[in-house]
Amino acid sequence: MNPNGKRTVPADVPVQLVHGDVALSGRPVLREVDLTVNRGEFVALMGANGSGKSTLVRTLVGLNPLSAGRLELFGRALGGFHDWSRVGYVPQRSTATGGVPASVWEVVASGRLTHRKLLRPLRSADRAAIRAALEVVGMDAYAHRGVAQLSGGQHQRVLIARALAGRPELLLLDEPTAGVDLPNQHALAAALGRLKDDGATIVLVAHELGPLAPLVDRAVVMRDGRKAYDGPPLSDADVHAQGFDAGHVHCDDASTPSANPAVPTPLKEL
């Protein structure tokens, strides 16, 4: 999809968070965060541990309630948004699996639930989508393996395939590279690159970008629950060295209405 073909119709903006505050167990974690993600963008949410980047992505998919502010997905307020087949979510990989064996195919098949009606078996379109998702992440040969047997990186790719099986327009990933070895990070980057070429909007939480760096259009750096930077991609070294973790960089003046919080950047060559 042509990234220059971004439409400016508000209903077409995949993510719009305005002055979002989030408190977890009574403790404020996000403060006045503004974030707009435009169609086709690849946004990396970065920051130190505890800076709020994972909380932010969980908030964007509705898992953490906003205590103040407003969140719209595809132009609809979260409460009135029901079109979840347009959203794919890849949670932080937990080492805990369910107490019962599950095959790779079954986990990825649950990504089709947004398209399936109750009490109906998988249709051939569902099967095709599952197979395609497994191919994108390079796990098609593992379809009938148990997920408990996979390595961390393979498990991560299965979770991504699950999100892809629903053919989402907006994909949000929480630390997909954490604990993943380098060959698997490259496989992951290749998969996300293909999605990006297909026009998907991608929001990704990462502590370090590694092989994903060439894909990123825009970096958002979180610090102490506030947005500390929003602009062209930074190298991993910049994020750590320029003091976003502990220093004095201020976020875009929070009192300014978020007329243009997104800094458009030219799409980099892959």
Place this chain on the structure above:
Amino acid sequence: MTLLELFSVPFMQRALIAAFLVGIAAPAVGTYIVQRRLALMGDGIGHVAVTGVAIGLWTQTSPTWTAVIVAIAGAVVIEVVRERGHAEGDVALAMLFYGGLAGGVFVTGLAGTGASRLQEFLFGSILTISVDDLLVTMALAVVLILICVGLSPQLFAVSQDADYAKVAGLPVRFYSILVAVLAALSVVIAMRTVGLLLVSALMVVPVAIVQQLTRSFRMTLLGAMGAGLAASVGGLVLAAALSRTGANVQPGPSIVLVALAGFFLVWPLGAWLRRRRALVAPFPETAPEEKPVDEAHPHHHGEKCGHVAVEHGDHVDYIHDGHRHAAHVGAEGEHYDEH
């Protein structure tokens, strides 16, 4: 009377039908319970249901229906406490279980019915299943089986990864409470055959048996239903056969012991399969292209490091975190190449 003649007796036929359906339904629900890592939930509901039975005995109404009501209430409370995830939730649940059991025995005492009447419900009883009980058991068992199989994609997704299911737009809380209610119903239908104190075993042990051999959820669900059926009917026949010799064996303990025997029979096979898969898993035929990466290493691989050694040309690799390490002495000392 011979064993065959025993099967022609009406009460035994009723018991067999009940054992047949309960043996399928309880492990079907149990698969989701185990998947949610709530293996002891059935036990808790069973304790709470004792109070329900006692109320039925006391008020001289049907113990089955009072047990249904109390068990569902208990199951919903357990699910709500679990969902909130409070640290003291554990203790709250323990108190609920003790209260259920103590309350049941206490109310039975108030009613003046003997402990033996209650014991029929605690450990099962072949003799006391009435036609009405059987009809209720059959209807509920069929409903349970249909829900567990028909809604398996949804229930699987919610039990496997609740956060993901929520983002997929599924009503996660509804399905969680549905599983709790299904567990309560399976406790009640199983109380005449396995008994309230052992019902959890029929929900959990068949799952434990088959998941040693399976790697998909679907096969585990269907396999557990088959294993539960075998254990339930086998245990009932065992109890009936023993009672022919003059012993007084209740069906509950014999069903559970048959199930556990199945577990220990399958265990060596499961251990062998797991070992074989663990050796094979890191190297599928179509492994992604592996790029050599240098990596600092905290220990020397050797015979005793615990990592699996694989011969690779002129040297030995060690399997580490799903990839191979090869010892390699460079300018800065020994390190390991990944490849």
